[in-house]
Amino acid sequence: MSKARKIYKTEDGGIVYGVMAEFDTPADLFHAAERVRDAGYSRWDVYSPFPVHGMEEAMGLKNTKLPLLTGIVGLSGAGLGYLFQWWVTTRGYATIVQGKPFDTFQPWVPVTFEIGVLFTAFCALLGMFAFNALPMWYHPLLKKDRFLRVSDDRFVICIEAADPKFDPDRTRELLEKLHGKHFDFVEE
Amino acid sequence: MSQIASRSSHGHEDHAEPHVAARARLSEAAVRFPGGLGTLSAGLWFVGIVGLIAAAVGAMSTGEHGTAHALAAYHVGFLFALGLSLGCLGLTMILQQFNAGWSAAIRRQAENIASLIPLVFVLFLPIAIMEIAVTHGKLFHWMDTHHTAHDPVIQAKSGYLNVGRWALCAVVFFAVWTFFALKLRGFSIRQDETGDKWLTAKARRMSSYGLLIFALTTAFASFDWLMSMDPHWFSTMFGVYFFAGSMMSCIALIILVLGVLRMKGKLEGVVTADHFHDLGKLLLSFTIFWAYVTFCQYFLIWYSNIPEETAFYNLRSHSGYEVLGVTLTFGHFIIPFVVLLFREVKRNYKLLMAVAAWQLVMHSVDLLFMVRPIVQGVRFGEHVWLDILGLLGPLCIFLGFVAWRVGSAPLVPIKDPRLHEALAHKNYV
Structure with missing residues (x-):
């Protein structure tokens, strides 16, 4: 331009x-x-x-580049979610729950997955708006x-x-x- | 929009007027394959027989636990073949039940593979006969009534876990599956000749109650032949777990069969990039589904931490088996998941075939992870050749029959009322 x-x-x-x-x-x-x-x-x-x-x-x-962008943002979201839980449970607010070790990945998986989905969904929706120049009044x-x-x-x-x-x-x-x-x- | 596109000078071939295009694409040369994949099936049978001989040799020559080891390796191959044919039966029923128009182009291969269930029964006989009459519970410990007489858990389960019920159920299950598989394929083959559209309705009606029976029998078969190898342990997720792996592997096999047919110059313009795209999506979704079910099963057991449940994973988290677990996490889920996200991988059938073959290998690792730790006497890594060849024995014999059956009927249901829809199928996303 x-x-x-x-x-x-x-x-x-x-x-x-x-x-x-x-x-x-x-x-x-x-x-x-x-x-x-x-x-x-x-x-x-x-x-x-x-x-x-x-x-x-x-x-x-x-073809739109939106899927690639969404994929990158989704994976970054999952990574951030994992990192955040790791920090909370091992560094920030280490609390014994059910006698399980602090540094254990199993309980982080569902939340990592959910945050990955959340970021993916937001990126897909907002990216769609942005790529289509919406909202267009x-x-x-x-x-x-x-x-x-x-x-x-x-x-x-x-x-x-x-x-x-x-x-x-x-x-x-x-x-x-x-x-x-x-x-x-x-x-x- | 077809009449617009047919006037287009730049039009894609798939835009052409459907009926005219269909006649050209459904030529005899494209949809019939009388020679079949004879060489391939002979090769697979050869590998299979070598595998069976190796399993027999291994059973006799590798020490006191050799029989159990060989049986376990064979059992992995049998379960693999069972999952492939059962998955195809379930897939046929689902596609018929949901009137899936796009799938008419790929359904015949699923019907062919499902109709091999009698062969899977033959592959099952050695295991059943050995365990009941000769080895008395080397894989299924509860069959060894002498040693389990003082085991209160197994005693309490003996109403279900007894040889009579086990054998009877096996016969009934195989009879039911054979009935559905041969009936559904029969309808389809008869329609190729008569063009009777009501055969589609019949197949659809049969699939409705068939799916219910299929779901129950498959779940109980997985309890009988896989979960009961660890008779103290139980998981209500197990039937779903077996189903997920079976569906994933059967879709991978269908991709391979259709890919080989395309390489041989068949089905040009009948099974298009759009069909492979959809099969790729199914492969991706069942890869995710498998991971979801597998993790759920593991996660709940890990969290509640009850010894009778954790024993299953405890057995599989040391002495080498933890390597299999990590391999599955990355090889069966994370890597194929990321690779299959890409549109080009799903639309290029040669790339998709590579992923499908990879997933079949991973499925065998998954079954090995389930079965192999049962053999306590043989360290994991000892006599690996027996694990591999014993698995390849029944599996390659089965795959040889798959290759042999490919051309036994037209490669697509040529008079299926939904075939025109399938030929015009396009993925706009």
């Missing part, structure tokens, strides 16, 4: 967020997504009233009345002006070639 983003303005003087196009069927959307992917765009999204199977491949989305597309039909019977692709390959005319031409309709510039 070090490169300065080129700012485009609409006739009214608003800053362009991106260009959107509508599609009539999920099939058109699917094939348009493949072409946008092949054209090398990276900052764009498709909007559909229902999940379209195979869309992640058509869009060229990579506002989105420029919501200003477009036509866009609201995307929750009913319309399919939309929006390519953002922040994309390094974005060019108001050429991006629009591409979407036109893909049988897109009702092009519109979206203001931020």
